[in-house]
């Protein structure tokens with residue numbers, strides 16, 4: 001893949017005229033997808049995919065393009081050339097872009113992560129025996145992923161990784177479920193079987209008859225996976241500088257009214273674990289860490305180079321959409337063994353589902369409980385709960401209602417496969433909230 | 441630049457002893473343009489082109505999606521798909537035969553008169569810039585944008601049992617948005633957002649619509665919302681405009697009726713359904729006024745087509761008739777697995793994803809009330825337009841929606857504007873509280889470009905058309 005991208009890049013850069021610039025980005029994968037239902041195979045197949053994105057800058061204008069890389073050089077160069085021709089014509093027609101971001105050559109990078117992964121032909125036999133007899137449903141996404149960037153000033157980045165992600169649910173006959181996600185680079189059969197066994201053990205708790213809780217406010221524990229979902233909302237009308245400037249961010253109260261979250265709440269964008277490339281689709285490299293919220297106060301937003309120009313602030317080389325790519329929330333002091341004791345009476349929520357802003361300016365988020373969610377009384381788990389809707393503000397649950405933060409961090413990998421398999425992860429602890437509102 | 445591929449010839453390059461072989465070719469190009477705050481922020485064109493080779497081995501389908509559309513590429517792809525299917529066949533959830541891929545031949549073309557090239561990049565940028573200027577009615581509009589996107593899709597399908605299908609789509613998406621803000625009081629009004637204008641049509645749209653007048657109205661309404669009171673809280677009647685009804689239908693009917701969900705395929709991702717196989721023919725889903733159709737034939741609706749991605753011919757069918765659940769959204773594979781009648785809804789997001797049960801056009805058929813008659817029945821309630829927030833549980837029961845723009849209804853009349861109108865309810869009680877259905881004059885055609893579902897994930901286009909509707913005694917509330 002890297003050779004294909006390099007050859008294509010060189011050839012396309014060679015077609016530029018004086019005063020024209022080109023930034024190329026590359027996304028590719030060789031993937032296996034096996035879809036399971038009831039511990040059997042529903043669908044199975046392989047996907048090879050690769051796309052090149054082009055950003056053409058000339059005449060004070062920016063035009064973009066993109067095409068599928070077939071692997072056949074003649075086909076691909078013909079596609080690329082026709083894109084350049086089209087963008088060259090358009091750049092004479094469209095209005096000037098006062099905030100265009102010119103490419104730079106700030107140095108190149110190269111990172112290839114080799115792995116002892118799960119061979120495509122071995123996957124089914126590796127996975128299924130450990131789940132036999134269970135109602136196991138989910139997906140294996142497995143194989144290599146590629147990201148690249150190159151610009152006409154000679155800067156080049158390449159990132160290549162191999163990984164698997166088995167994202168699954170186990171279901172009881174009464175339709176209660178436990179979620180699991182076994183992901184990594186090197187496949188270890190024993191480790192996998194141990195992981196699944198822990199899920200199966202957890203499922204036993206789900207066999208108790210579910211209780212119906214009333215709407216109202218409850219002391220609530222959120223496991224790390226649920227906290228990761230809340231943090232995910234910051235990537236959508238949240239932490240983005242452009243969103244704040246354009247009046248559609250829930251962070252407005254922090255920016256304009258100096259509202260603070262809990263001093264126990266800190267998040268950083270942290271690229272050091274290497275879950276995703278440090279370069280963005282413009283080929284810009286972010287600092288290793290960017291402090292976003294420190295002890296409850298807003299330190300930095302995510303700022304793309306375009307926002308930096310438009311709003312006269314400094315870029316931290318965020319992606320164009322200014323979303324979190326590798327966030328980490330700082331741990332606290334609560335040990336997981338002490339969680340139910342510290343809840344005393346209330347809710348233990350493992351996962352949450354289908355979040356949306358119900359009042360963005362007020363920081364209010366609605367969503368639902370899902371999977372292993374329990375009613376706790378006298379510091380003990382009583383039974384799973386029936387699905388409930390919540391609607392509450394992060395200014396409360398990450399603010400004055402946040403009482404304790406877990407002492408250990410969990411890596412929650414990005415598992416989405418819309419268009420392509422995604423990279424990145426959220427690293428965070430669980431949290432205990434004094435009062436959290438269930439509404440339906 | 442689009443390569444010309446003869447997939448029937450490529451079918452000949454497949455050299456594996458499969459029970460059945462199919463090749464599906466998809467080319468799709470997106471051409472978005474956007475002006476935000478007076479400057480161009482998108483002038484792009486990106487395309488994707490590839491094939492999915494699918495084989496049936498010992499009753500198990502296996503696939504290989506590849507952008508290599510040469511004979512050698514197809515031959516290699518078929519061998520690897522064969523190997524995947526063969527390994528899986530010992531653990532198959534269901535053993536299919538060729539009847540899962542019926543043989544059909546035919547063509548489809550979206551209705552349009554002006555193609556993408558009928559307006560240049562320069563013309564479109566001018567139009568969007570004019571629209572932006574009309575949106576910016578005051579300095580309190582802190583951000584405004586206008587955008588359009590042309591989507592061109594070409595779909596071909598050929599199989600070893602004689603399917604030969606060619607479908608060409610041209611689609612247009614368009615939106616206007618204005619945000620008014622005063623510190624942390626911030627309100628956005630759109631032309632329906634990403635789901636407002638998305639249809640199978642060409643650039644003739646811009647000849648017919650009064651873009652500038654609508655842009656001015658949207659800007660003014662954003663200001664109006666900034667000054668408006670919060671939506672009241674309480675149980676009351678609501679009249680919902682078609683541009684919110686579309687998502688109400690989508691979330692609390694469409695997804696719930698997908699037969700693959702009912703069969704449990706989606707339990708690890710999108711979720712299950714409160715609907716069970718035995719509910720078809722027996723469940724009173726809603727009031728007698730409720731008639732829901734799967735309608736791939738409505739001209740210009742976003743997800744009209746003649747054949748689904750498994751090659752099945754698509755026809756209009758009632759899903760809910762006079763409130764009674766009669767048919768599910770199950771394609772051929774789900775029909776075989778469940779024994780239920782279904783529809784041609786076996787669809788994929790592109791050449792790199794295998795088809796699954798999806799919505800296409802799911803519509804609420806018009807009734808006979810005028811808009812004034814709907815409003816006139818309400819003593820104390822709220823009228824809501826344009827979705828801005830949506831959420832529903834994994835069984836499709838407990839939903840909550842927020843809208844951009846509300847008006848109080850007092851003694852049968854629309855009165856004050858209210859901001860942040862929200863409502864929540866549970867699907868079947870809610871649909872059984874349907875008390876009035878608007879007539880053809882209140883009917884609007886909408887859709888969504890990104891309905892998400894499936895593992896691996898697939899984002900797909902669906903259409904929803906609906907009249908305005910009146911619901912009784914719903915929980916309504918406002919912002920913080």
Ligand SMILES: [Zn+2]
Pocket residue numbers: 690695890891892
């Ligand atoms: Zn959807």
